[in-house]
Amino acid sequence: MQLLKVFNKLKHYNNYTVYKNSSVYEALISMAKSNLDVILVLDDNDDTVGIFTHNDYTRGVLLNTSHSIDTHIQEVMSANICSVGPYMTLEECLDIFINHNITYAPILDHKKCIGLLAIGEISQLINEEREFLIDQLNKYICGDPFAKPLVLTRNTQRQ
Secondary structure (H helix, E strand, O other), X not given: OEHHHHHHHOOOOOOOEEEOOOEHHHHXXXXXXXXXXXXXXXXXXXXXEEEEEHHHHHHHHHOOOOOOOOOEHHHHOEOOOOOEOOOOEHHHHHHHHHHHOOOEEEEEEOOEEEEEEEHHHHHHXXXXXXXXXXXXXXXHHOOXXXXXXXXXXXXXXXX
């Protein structure tokens, strides 16, 4: 299943971005309001240039005895971010999450962020697809005339 097809099922976070010249304190306030452990960092063109997590805060501010009000987000953010695209399958997204050991990734469409994806959401959506497939196969095996015929591929999509 392509990510774009399930994008409307994903949580849409209103406050998951800050600008690179924002203070760490402003980022932490936005994260707290959104109940997120991560926030995306944008440049002046609204392109995603980094990601800021609680771990970045711990390593970049607390352990350096810096102050969150005086520290700019671009000083402590992670600039090397892994992203996913709107036309990737859930399995492709999961591979990126596993191979890069990440829990969140921005969904980028032509360098513009259109959403934020969490590994928990990927797992949930993959499980829903598998449950649907199992249900359809059970109906087919039992002779249910209303079961839709399925074409089995590695990335089975609902028909």
